[in-house]
Amino acid sequence: MNDTSISQSSVVEGFRALHASGCFVLPNPWDVGSAMYLEHLGFKALATTSAGFAFSRGLPDSPVAVPRGMVLAHVSEIVEATSLPVNADFQNGYADEPEGVASNVALCIATGVAGLSIEDATGNSAAPLYDFGLAVERIKAARAAIDASEIPVVLTARCEAWLVGQPDPARVVLERLVAFAEAGADCLYAPGVRQADEIAAIVKAVSPKPVNVLVSRFNSDLTVSQLSDLGVRRISVGSALSCVAWGAFMNAARSIAETGSFDTLANAAAFDEINVLFQKRG
Numbered sequence: 001m002n003d004t005s006i007s008q009s010s011v012v013e014g015f016r017a018l019h020a021s022g023c024f025v026l027p028n029p030w031d032v033g034s035a036m037y038l039e040h041l042g043f044k045a046l047a048t049t050s051a052g053f054a055f056s057r058g059l060p061d062s063p064v065a066v067p068r069g070m071v072l073a074h075v076s077e078i079v080e081a082t083s084l085p086v087n088a089d090f091q092n093g094y095a096d097e098p099e100g101v102a103s104n105v106a107l108c109i110a111t112g113v114a115g116l117s118i119e120d121a122t123g124n125s126a127a128p129l130y131d132f133g134l135a136v137e138r139i140k141a142a143r144a145a146i147d148a149s150e151i152p153v154v155l156t157a158r159c160e161a162w163l164v165g166q167p168d169p170a171r172v173v174l175e176r177l178v179a180f181a182e183a184g185a186d187c188l189y190a191p192g193v194r195q196a197d198e199i200a201a202i203v204k205a206v207s208p209k210p211v212n213v214l215v216s217r218f219n220s221d222l223t224v225s226q227l228s229d230l231g232v233r234r235i236s237v238g239s240a241l242s243c244v245a246w247g248a249f250m251n252a253a254r255s256i257a258e259t260g261s262f263d264t265l266a267n268a269a270a271f272d273e274i275n276v277l278f279q280k281r282g
Contacts, residue, residue, distance in 0.1 A: 008112050008151050015045055015085035015114035015154055019187060019210040023228035025235045026212070028089075030056050030242040032081040033278065039082045040277055045114070047087035048078055052242030061239070062123060068094040068104060076111040085114030087154065093118045096130070098141035105145040115154030117189060118142050120176065121164055128164035129172075136179050143184030156212060157185035162192025170198050174205050181206045187234065188212070194219040196230060203231035216240045 018024050026045050029035035030052030038046055051061035053074050059065045075088045088108050093101035101118065108116050120135040122128060130138065139157045146155055157180035161169035173190040181188055189212040193199055203211050210233035215222055217240065227235055252264035 012114045035081045045085040048089045049239045050089045051239035063091045079112040087115035088113045090116045098137045102141040102145040105142045117156035119158035121160035139183040154186045156187040158189040
């Protein structure tokens, strides 16, 4: 095992330890600067955001629009920018069939990540989720690829039933996340869940494996304390931080364009604060 592998193994060990007890926030940077600032604030781990990255490139959030090579380069860039464990938002694994998922997971591990997530959304509106059996086989393939590597990264399996508007999403999520856990996922995740009783049901169904909950503008009334009390181990924010940044930019730019006023620039972050943070990379 080379020095890079040893270093990555150490980071993976720390990332796994975060999932073992308590509850931690896994914020999502969309570029090097945002990753560095989140580390500066004291967060213990980071996760990429496919949407945040896509928007930074002027692209929609889609594995078709943002191809595998571009994503792998971005993940590598984030890993290199921080000493923290990084979880890769790896969408559908950039393949439909289990064999392709396994090959691509191996490529993702090689970027230096401490974890990665695989979702069951197809991107096809006519059949938005992979058939149950195929979805499970895809997680098994990801698990096998990790086991075959020398780096036991954390595998998160996602069920997108709420996000794609699946009928009776709570039932679909419970069925699939339990199966994903049995297929070898280390952490389970159903983005879009909002209700406390539904979150508690997920935690109970897959216990003792940890659960990730996404907090966005649709459930921003939730707190770390509340989610911890429900048994949630990991909280991520997906594209929310990037959308907050976009919101501030759009409002300021729109104000200048429509009113000729520059009043919104008074809300800008201090130049010196940002500049000093990044001096170590200069």
